[in-house]
């Protein structure tokens with residue numbers, strides 16, 4: 051199977067190549083050309099344990115790897131790395147279910163994908179026979195950075211460079227990143243927001259492709275952001291796993307559609323849910339939940355994507371995004387693979403800051419997606435309410451999705467609904483403590499223990515360690531220097 055760039059028919063790549071390259075040479079994203087050829091036997095798949103399930107699902111999208119190879123990669127990625135052997139447990143909370151994606155080493159859902167990506171990349175490197183060093187460039191809104199560092203540190207043949215918005219991540223998130231050990235890691239603060247960091251990284255890729263990286267530099271760039279298809283594929287798995295859990299708990303009949311509400315930023319997580327649906331999982335609506343940066347809510351409502359708006363810093367920083375890269379993949383599917391149309395829309399977005407999709411495409415999307423948003427005050431209210439009513443503690447990202455699910459479920463009471471929980475509440479202790487009516491300690495790190503004492507929940511070990519460890523990374527760059535800084539680092543051997 052050859053993946054296809056969303057922006058040009060002439061750019062195709064097999065799975066190992068697509069994983070190594072991240073972006074297609076024309077700036078497009080690699081896409082599965084056609085899901086109809088993918089055959090999964092849902093009955094047997096849903097009976098498998100998570101690691102086996104992961105191997106089967108990911109292999110079906112990457113047939114360049116054999117199933118036994120993929121099983122080995124999944125085992126290496128996951129076994130013993132998560133707090134729970136089934137990786138992503140499902141909790142019943144009131145009339146809904148919460149899919150806990152945060153039991154990995156950095157307490158964020160990105161661990162699910164970023165535990166697997168280094169395995170895929172190392173295997174891809176072998177398959178392709180690549181000699182150069184792979185330099186992973188990553189822009190992070192908070193969680194990707196640490197999860198990527200955790201996955202890639204000390205992996206032979208790989209270097210990882212992470213850019214995060216200065217002041218735009220939580221103190222705990224920052225501590226996790228700037229204390230990262232490893233002889234192949236760089237962590238840099240950018241004076242700008244996440245979109246600035248992401249733009250800088252994209253520019254570095256364009257410059258490298260245009261000749262800024264020479265063969266004698268001995269380095270090739272790749273990405274750990276969800277623009278990399280190797281990031282998306284592992285995320286499909288937990289949609290199946292949650293469905294299997296509902297089935298085994300007798301909550302649904304086989305074949306009954308399930309609604310998933312997804313706290314959304316770059317549109318990777320929810321897109322993985324759409325892939326799951328395309329691969330035969332009975333998914334009902336996919337509900338896209340945004341914070342006050344509600345560019346996606348407006349898009350699904352009006353058909354216009356418009357990034358020309360104020361950027362808000364919220365208590366759910368991993369969703370503070372105005373350019374949701376993976377939406378491009380959804381548009382490609384909705385346009386039936388019309389790459390010219392997608393290239394034109396993306397060009398307009400970058401030049402004019404907005405685009406409109408045709409009415410027909412908007413209706414197509416509306417049949418599969420719903421969208422809503424919630425501000426910080428309402429998210430906090432949700433954390434307090436769910437804690438009081440059910441004794442369940444949510445982080446602010448999950449709370450945004452919960453709020454949106456309240457509205458959705460009020461209109462669709464009969465649908466079984468799963469809310470995806472993307473971070474441990476311990477990653478955002480001050481906001482969570484305030485929301486449950488406590489006064490958070492002025493020291494964000496003492497807050498962790500405070501929260502543990504008040505709630506009786508244990509502090510995740512990775513977070514506890516990050517707060518005690520030595521700061522190793524202090525570099526700061528201006529937003530316009532991100533690309534050149536990255537290239538210079540990549541060249542330096």
Ligand SMILES: *Cc1c(COP(=O)(O)O)cnc(C)c1O
Nearest residue numbers: 193315316317318319368472473
């Ligand atoms: C990354 C992230 C999101 C957004 O996921 P996307 O795939 O970018 O849409 C939501 N919540 C948390 C905690 C995250 O880290």
